[in-house]
Each structure stands twice: as structure tokens, then as C-alpha cells.
Amino acid sequence: MKYLLVLLVLAVGWHMWRSQRVKRTPPPPPKKSLAKPEPMVHCAHCGVHLPQSDAIRYQGAHYCSQAHLAQAVPPGKS
Secondary structure, eight states: OHHHHHHHHHHHHHHHHHHHHHHTSOOOOOOOOOOOOOOEEEOTTTOOEEEGGGSEEETTEEESSHHHHHHHSOTTOO
């Protein structure tokens, strides 16, 4: 009976120590907020998708580079 009482006291002590240890752990750092999604457009020449802020807009169409804009626009028009 004496050993059972000692075992019970040790179990209660271990449980109290464990619960205190868990409470002292610092909270995890807050998550970094993600950037808002940006509208995507496709190049009128090659069809590649790119962010609208990186695209070159000409007469309602979007192009991925100056070279594709030059190939799409006939010489003499700009």
C-alpha cells in the first residue's frame, strides 16, 4: 500500500510539473501576411501569363516584352 501511495504522489507531481512546463512555452510568432494576388494577363504575341504590372499595354493588348510589341505592331505605326 505504501508503494502505491508513493507512486500516486509521483504521478501527481509529474503531471503538475508537465502542465506547468507546457504553459511556459512562448507562443509561436505571428504568421507573415502574404501579398495580395495581382491580376494576371497573357501576352498577345506568345501567350505567356505575367503579372499585369510587368506587362506592356498597347491598344488594349498586353505584351511581355518590347520585342513582342515590336513584332506585333507593323513598322511605321506606334
